Amino acid sequence: MDSSLFELHLPTLTVVVCLVLITAAALMTLVGLTQRVYRGFWWWTTAQWLTTLSPVCLLLRDLSPWMLPLSALLSLQWPLMMLAGLRRFHARTRFPMPGWADPVLPLLGTAAYAAVWARDASDMAARVAVFSLFNVAGYLYAMWHVQAIPGWRLSPYLKAVRLFLIGGAVLQAPRLVTAMQNWGIPLSDPQHIQQPAVLLGLVVAVMVSVYMCLLLTYERTEQELRESHRQLRELADIDMLTQVPTRRHFNEIAGAALRLSRPESAVVLRIDIDHLRQLNDLHGHAAGDEALKLVATHARALLGERDVIGRIGGDQFVALLPDMALQDALHLARRLVRTVAQAREARGLPGLSLSFGMVSVREGETLAAALTRAEQALKASQHDEGRQSRPCRDSMSL
Known part of the structure; x- marks a missing residue:
């Protein structure tokens, strides 16, 4: 095919590429202005806008001879600006090279391109070779740093970024080899190593990079949502003061533990800190909080692996003790008092002082029914003068 046909349509192709790149950069900007984004996102957006200016400089190359080196610089900056964004997106990562080293490659590449161009503007193969060499180096340099991000193997999007960077270097390799082979040789048809391939590759690179930037942002948002859900779940399941399950969570796990226990082999133990309100009034809420934490901490330390404890009220705790007799539960309560x-x-x-109410779970009895009987035993222990003689009810002073 006649090369003049490519020359005729090359400006049109460049205009189309400009429009596509502007659309991609505008999309990134719109997302940044309307959605929650993270550190590094605006570096990625800036990289897209600077890349958009590269074909614009090609369109304006007749205005100044320096438009060609400037176009090369704007194209070479892309993988390094993307890396700058990743440095901020993963700010805790220790990358192999410091951030100030990132601009070295595109600046050296532009300087080498300008030197070759100034020495012999007609040696297009030399310019393409220099450009391709530093472009491949930029892709590989960025890929090297992506591999330093902890957990990149667990992130499908970071793996995609790494694969894309490797692909960008590989796709440039044949062009580099062809240009090196033609270094210093006048070309009858220079287009096959110069602009059409560059422009089309630029479009593909930018569109894929925009997609990956948005996916990385989505992944970070998804991670934060999962962490927020975990924290909310923890707030709902665990009493933050005493670090034991809340009433709802206790009912869930104790109910499951009770279903796995042998009939009439479990004890429900209610623990009450007597006169906690008076303690708060006389010594302050800090003293009351310390009393709650003290009881919860030592109760957890005394319980076995299968035992379950929870805080079910302001001053009340409850424990399910599978495979335990009432006498053993009473012994455990007295040990708790001593510790x-x-x-x-x-x-x-x-x-x-602590009051206890304990009952042995009957065969076929639900957890709710056992809790009700244990509460009745607790109330009786607090009002019955003869409670010391009853193994199912006890009250002890500290």
Whole structure:
């Protein structure tokens, strides 16, 4: 095919490329202005706009001979500006090279391109060879740094970025080889190593990069949403003061544990800190909080792996003790009193007392029914003067 046909349509192709690149850069800008984005996003957006100016300089090359080196610089900056965005997007990563080293490659490439162009403007193969060499180096340099990001193998989008950068270097390789072979040789048809391939490759690179930037932003948003969901779930499941399950979560896990227990082999133990309100009034809420944390901490330490404890009220805890008899549960309650008393004295906290209500879960009885009976036993322990003689109810002072 006659090369004049390519020359005739090359300006049209360049205009089309400009329009596509402007659309892509505008899309990035719109997302940045209307959606939540993260550090580094605007570096990626800037990279797209600067890349858009590269074919614009080609269109304006008749205005100044320096438009060609400027076009080369604007094209060579792309992988390094994208890397600058990744540095900020993954700010905690220790990259192999410092950030100030990133501009070295495109600046050296532009200087070499300008030197070759100034020495012999007609040696197009030399210019293309220099441009391709530094373009390949930029892609590989950026890929090297992507591999330094912790967990990149777990991120499909970072793996896609790495693959894209490798592909960009590989696709430039044949053009580099062809240009090197023709270095210093006048070309009858220079277009096969110069602009059409560059422009089309530029369009593909930018469109893919825009897609990947948006995917990386989406991945980060998805990660934050999962973490927020986990934290909300934790807030709903765990009492933040005492670090034991809330009433709802206790009912879930205790119900499951009870279904796995042998009939009439589990004990429900209710624990109440007596007169917590008076303790708050006399010594402040900090003292009351310390009392709650003290009881919860030592109760968790005494319970076994299968035992479940939760905070079900302001001053009340409940524990499910699978495969335990009432006498053993009573012994555990007394051990709790002793350990809390020792810790309270060591910390110089005000005196307090604990009341217990415990029942053995009957065969076929639900957790809710057992909890109700344990609450009744607790109330009886707080009002019955003869509670010390009853194994299912006890109250002890510290």
